[in-house]
Amino acid sequence: MKLSVPGRTAAATLMAVAGLLTTTAISTAAPAPEAAAAPDISVAAVQAHLADLQGVADANGGNRAHGSAGYKASVDHIKKKLDDAGFTTSVQEFTAGGETGYNLVADWPGGDDGQVVMAGAHLDSVSDGPGINDNGSGSAAVLEIALTVAREQYKPTKHLRFAWWGAEEIGMVGSSHYVDSLSAGDRGKISGYLNFDMIGSPNAGYFVYDDDPAIEKTFKDYYAGKDITTEPDDEGDGRSDHAPFQQAGVPVGGLFSGAERTKSAEQAQKWGGTAGEAFDACYHSSCDKASNIDETALDRNSDAIAYAVWGLSS
Numbered sequence: 181m182k183l184s185v186p187g188r189t190a191a192a193t194l195m196a197v198a199g200l201l202t203t204t205a206i207s208t209a210a211p212a213p214e215a216a217a218a219p220d221i222s223v224a225a226v227q228a229h230l231a232d233l234q235g236v237a238d239a240n241g242g243n244r245a246h247g248s249a250g251y252k253a254s255v256d257h258i259k260k261k262l263d264d265a266g267f268t269t270s271v272q273e274f275t276a277g278g279e280t281g282y283n284l285v286a287d288w289p290g291g292d293d294g295q296v297v298m299a300g301a302h303l304d305s306v307s308d309g310p311g312i313n314d315n316g317s318g319s320a321a322v323l324e325i326a327l328t329v330a331r332e333q334y335k336p337t338k339h340l341r342f343a344w345w346g347a348e349e350i351g352m353v354g355s356s357h358y359v360d361s362l363s364a365g366d367r368g369k370i371s372g373y374l375n376f377d378m379i380g381s382p383n384a385g386y387f388v389y390d391d392d393p394a395i396e397k398t399f400k401d402y403y404a405g406k407d408i409t410t411e412p413d414d415e416g417d418g419r420s421d422h423a424p425f426q427q428a429g430v431p432v433g434g435l436f437s438g439a440e441r442t443k444s445a446e447q448a449q450k451w452g453g454t455a456g457e458a459f460d461a462c463y464h465s466s467c468d469k470a471s472n473i474d475e476t477a478l479d480r481n482s483d484a485i486a487y488a489v490w491g492l493s494s
């Protein structure tokens with residue numbers, strides 16, 4: 181085939197093509213500067229952590245409640261994964277209802293320890309079931325995000341700390357104990373606390389805590405980029421582990437996919453699922469097991485957490 185352009189010699193055409201190629205190569209080699217992109221979190225890995233927590237409940241009488249062997253086994257299981265990945269972990273003990281409770285705290289070495297970004301989830305279930313959506317879901321997502329930080333050897337500007345709280349189900353006892361145990365100086369170093377309690381509800385909604393405006397905007401930006409409509413969370417105010425942080429003056433935010441309230445027709449229209457049914461019909465029941473998870477919600481919310489952890493700490 182003869183390559184020709186009217187009015188040009190073959191040599192001029194080749195030079196013009198070469199010029200275009202050169203221009204393309206230069207613009208590809210000099211992209212605009214960007215912050216470290218948040219990774220895509222593997223929902224299969226989050227599901228594997230949920231299967232582990234289901235296994236812990238199965239091996240310990242069917243639940244992971246405060247004061248039970250299942251709760252302590254949950255802490256030990258997650259701690260080992262974090263220790264192996266290079267986190268500095270500590271287990272904080274407290275007493276509630278006559279039983280010993282445990283918070284697990286994991287620090288990622290490095291970053292400015294005058295500016296701490298924390299992400300946390302309660303690890304205890306109620307005694308009626310294994311607590312896979314409430315709150316294996318938040319616990320497993322926060323774990324996988326921490327393990328991804330380690331895998332990527334992420335070097336944030338701020339210091340990252342992850343936490344798994346005990347005894348939330350009997351009145352946020354573990355997280356309250358943690359906040360009370362901090363000096364005023366250390367409390368003041370926490371630039372934000374992000375809370376995840378129920379993020380894989382089987383008839384999911386997409387609720388963003390409307391507390392600190394900058395944190396709320398970070399989550400809303402993530403969902404807007406995915407064309408997912410969110411609503412402010414008005415079911416949760418004061419009902420999970422962000423409350424003690426907020427009361428101590430720490431900026432807070434978080435995500436929630438719904439509990440015992442009913443999904444409206446309008447919500448089903450925008451999010452899918454079933455109108456007239458609870459977001460989580462197995463809330464606080466024995467059927468809150470590994471099958472009680474909407475994997476799409478778990479996936480999106482895990483990615484949203486990574487987006488916020490990376491974005492708020494860089």
Ligand code: DTR
Pocket residue numbers: 314315348349377378413415416417419420435436439
């Ligand atoms: N604290 C939860 C239930 C819960 C209800 N509303 C919200 C809103 C946001 C987070 C959690 C919740 C429990 O553990 O039962």
Ligand code: ZN
Pocket residue numbers: 306314349464
């Ligand atoms: Zn609960």
Ligand code: ZN
Pocket residue numbers: 302314315348377378
């Ligand atoms: Zn919960």
